[in-house]
Amino acid sequence: MLTLALTVNDETVTAPVAPTSLEFGTSQRGYAGLRAMLPATLEEAFRLYDISGMVRARVADDHANIVWDGRIEDWEITRTGIAVTGFGYWRALSDLPYTAMWSVSTSAGWRELQTDEVAISKPKRGSIDNNNRVYLAINKNAQTNTSNYIAAVYELPDKGDRTADTIAFDYVLTNATGSTYHMLMRTYDSAWTQVDSSTVISSNTNASGSYSFSIGAAVTRVALLFARNSGTLTTYSGETGELYARATNIRIKTTDSAAVYLNEIAQEIATYVNADNPDQLSDTILDLAADGLDFGNELYEDADPAQILEELAESNGYHVGVWDDQRIRIEAYADAGLDYYADIVGELQVQRSLDSLTTEGYARYKEEGGRTLRTSTIATLAAGGGVLRRTNVNKYGIARRSFIGADTTSSTTADSERDAFLADRGDYAIRVAMTIRAVFDASGARVPLYQLRAHDRITIRNLSPSLSATIDNIRSFTIARTNYNAVDDSIQLEPAIPVPTLVTMIAARRGTVIQETGRIRPR
Structure with missing residues (x-):
């Protein structure tokens, strides 16, 4: 028998009780929805209805194993008790918008530094562009010195959660004047107070190379400046575009790590959510996967942390969700879930489409x-x-x-x-519907249906692999979603459809929404 217990801040609201109706599920993001009817008198129902705080709900079996964990969001008083609707703690990630820059590897966000922002910047004396580079050229007949610069700046998001930590780029100085010109890197805080100043290159001839710098504390603006390296105001008499400094392959990071990985971003997001909602999400993650991809362009402004983690995980080929102990869990596809076995009883429908x-x-x-x-x-x-x-x-x-x-x-x-x-389009689209009665583990022991979770794998034992070249697409599948009904001990399973490779590549850029299709309904 399954029981439901309610708590607020670990204090008991209701002792474990057997609901008169109970449905709950899982998804690729962890515990999913729950619907339950709790028997209660009118007085008891109103006491629950008026309770303060976010109520945590746990479903347990006879052996005290937790099979669902989440929070109650909706309450409805009826004649027979109180109906509740809950969701798993993945939901907590969407309670707070997140603004931060982790890494930027593009020049598109750079702009002219204005004189009213930094007095030594004189944008009208030069030509600046950010087309796949940060380009600073001194105009014909323009005057520059160490108090009058051509400059461009990159600004981190306003009131963001992180500040700049490192910058690196390749540079080119084109200088045929015989006079010494220099390119500087300077940083500023949110009040335009200078924090760092570093010489990238100073030369009286052409030069090129690579540059990197560890940035000081509280920096939200990074600038590149170009001018005559002299206190004397000097007029450039050459043609516009012949004297310039250029930066390419620019990368600014807000971490001192050599690369920006999913696990570091996930840990930061967990800490961020926990700071405001400590009872909704743990401040530590469970990272079971390798570092994965280095994310070079991660800039979030008022973004949903859940969507951030979904997109990063899909790009890595990882699962991310919130399961036990309210912890964000990261793991590779191949390592997630358990293996179970079943037999088809009755209905089997297989369709393919060109x-x-x-x-x-x-x-x-x-x-x-x-x-x-x-x-x-x-x-x-x-x-x-x-x-x-x-x-x-x-x-x-x-x-x-x-x-x-x-x-x-x-x-x-x-x-x-x-x-x-x-x-993504190299084979027929296949749709399958089948009916199964029971599920077994590798030893042949029957498994309670409520134990099945997203990421578990089901193999149909009475479909022979010799029937068809494509039978493996049918006889073995990974679960994407479950919905268990305790009243009749039944479960609906939705198979995982492989995430399209192209969608994974461009989802973050185009906001693509992936729809899952196909459903298997065991009874």
Whole structure:
């Protein structure tokens, strides 16, 4: 028998009680929704209805194993008691918007530094652009010295949660004047008070190199400045564009770590949420995955922390969710979940559709002048065990060529988006419905249905792998979502559909929403 207990700040609100109705589920983000009807007199119902604080609900089995943990958000008094609706603690991540810059590897956010911000900046004396670089050129007949600079600045988000820590870039100085010009890096706090000043290069001839700097405390603005390295005001008589300093491959980070990883961002978000809502989320995470990708462009302004973690995890090929102890949990796809077994009883429906099939394709993109270009056309690539394998047009008896529009001027990026697009469309779309009665572990012991969670894997034992070349897509699947009904001891399972590779690549940029399809309903 399953019981439901309610607490506020670890103080008991109701002792464990058997609800008259109870449904709860899990998703890829942890414990999901709960609906329960608690028997209560009218007086008891109003006492619960008026309780102060956020109520925590835990569902436990006869062995005191917690099978659902979350918070109650909705209350409804009825004639027979009080109906409650709850959600798992992944929900707590969406209670507070998050503003912070972790890493920026683009020049797009740089702008002219104005004189009313820093007095030595004289933007009208130079030409500045941020087109894939920070470019500072002194105009013909303009005067500069160590009190009059051409300058550009990058500003971190206003009232953000983090401050700048490191900057690195490559530089070029083009100087044929014979006089010494220098490029400086300076930093400022939120009140435009200077914190750091460092010389990037000072030379009377052409120069190039790499630069890095560890930034001081409380910095929210980073600037690059260019001028004659002399106290004497000097007029430049050459042509505009012949005397300039340029920075490329710029990266500003707000961490001293060599790279920006999912686990560091997740830990920071956990600490951030816990500071305001300590009873909703633990301030420590459970990190079971390798470091993964280095995220070079992570800038959040009033963002939903849940969406941030979802996108970062999908890019890494990791699961992220909140399960036990209100802790954010990160783990690789292959390491998540348990293995279970079942037999089909009765209904089995399998459908396949040609609709989404593509056997070959290309990408369209733009050159910098605006002309439309096309990548080469290649055969469909299908991901299998981490290895790309080319499919055979003869297998389907038809050539189906498609293209994707890549929002880029880079042929390399266009090729990558083309390959990802084809990897998602290299086989028939398959939909399956089946009925199963019970689930077993590897030893053959029957498993209570309420123990099944998202990420667990189900293998159908009475489907032979010799039936079809594609039977493995049907006989074994990973659970994406569960919904258990305690009244009739039934569970609905929704299988995980592989996240499209292309969507993973561009979801953060275009705000793509991934819809899961297909549903399996055991009874």
